[in-house]
Amino acid sequence: MSKKGIGVFSSVALFLGLFMGIAFLASYLAVFINNGQKNFYVQYGSAELSGTENLILPLNANSIFYCKYVVPNAQGYNVKIVPSEHLVGLDFKLNGEWNMFRNDTDLTAGFDLVKCDGYFILTLDHVGVTGGGLYGILGFVYGYDAISDVPDLNLREKAYFTIAVTSHNNDTAVNINFSYGYLNGDAL
Numbered sequence: 001m002s003k004k005g006i007g008v009f010s011s012v013a014l015f016l017g018l019f020m021g022i023a024f025l026a027s028y029l030a031v032f033i034n035n036g037q038k039n040f041y042v043q044y045g046s047a048e049l050s051g052t053e054n055l056i057l058p059l060n061a062n063s064i065f066y067c068k069y070v071v072p073n074a075q076g077y078n079v080k081i082v083p084s085e086h087l088v089g090l091d092f093k094l095n096g097e098w099n100m101f102r103n104d105t106d107l108t109a110g111f112d113l114v115k116c117d118g119y120f121i122l123t124l125d126h127v128g129v130t131g132g133g134l135y136g137i138l139g140f141v142y143g144y145d146a147i148s149d150v151p152d153l154n155l156r157e158k159a160y161f162t163i164a165v166t167s168h169n170n171d172t173a174v175n176i177n178f179s180y181g182y183l184n185g186d187a188l
Contacts, residue, residue, distance in 0.1 A: 039070045040077075040167040042174045049174055054159055056181030059124050065176075066119045067165060076168030079120050080108045084162045084177045092138065093148040107161065110137030122163065124180055134160075156180045 042049040043066040057063045067077040083101040090101050112123040135150040153160060159177035166173045 039074070040068070040172040040174070041070075042067055042165050042176065044176075049176060050172075052175045052177065054177045055179075057122065057124055057178045059180055061123070063122045063124070064119055065122070065163070065165070068118075069167070074168065075118070078166045078168070078170065079113070079115055080106050080164050081111050081113065081122075082107060082162050082164050084159050086158045087153075087160045090151050092134075092150045094142055095146050096148075098149075103162075107137060107141055110140040111161075120165075 040050075044055065044063070047053075048068075067079075069075065082103060083105055085103075087101045088103050091098050092101075093099065112125055114121045114123075133150075133155055134153050135147065138147045138150055156179055159179040161178055163176040163178060164173065165176070
């Protein structure tokens with residue numbers, strides 16, 4: 001083969017190698033970006049939460065959750081509080097008719113949850129404990145006059161609620177089941 005033929009062959013081989021390398025990098029990045037579990041997580045303290053987690057949250061204290069992305073320029077999230085598996089299926093009356101807790105029943109209005117840019121704060125104060133337990137939470141959601149026959153549950157016994165956090169495009173969900181816990185060694 002002549003010098004010119006070798007030069008053309010080398011140029012084509014270099015171009016193909018470069019093209020294949022860029023294609024490999026692009027496909028790797030596409031898989032990484034589309035794998036939401038690796039790109040969106042919630043940080044609570046030093047713990048990075050993804051998937052489904054269980055926590056005991058303190059009473060009368062701010063619990064701060066940071067919503068983070070691995071990919072640059074991604075931002076935004078959605079958050080709400082829903083019944084956990086321990087509450088789903090239990091009944092209560094709403095406006096005189098029996099209702100059942102479902103996993104999509106939005107209970108957020110029954111809690112002190114503040115959504116901020118990049119994080120949210122959940123404060124478990126008197127609501128749900130000294131404020132009438134589950135009845136107190138439902139009272140904030142539906143109005144006290146509208147509810148009756150609410151199950152009498154010890155909200156410290158099990159994780160009856162789930163903080164459902166999703167990425168801005170709802171591709172990734174982090175579910176944080178929580179119960180009421182201790183603060184400074186005092187029983188709540």
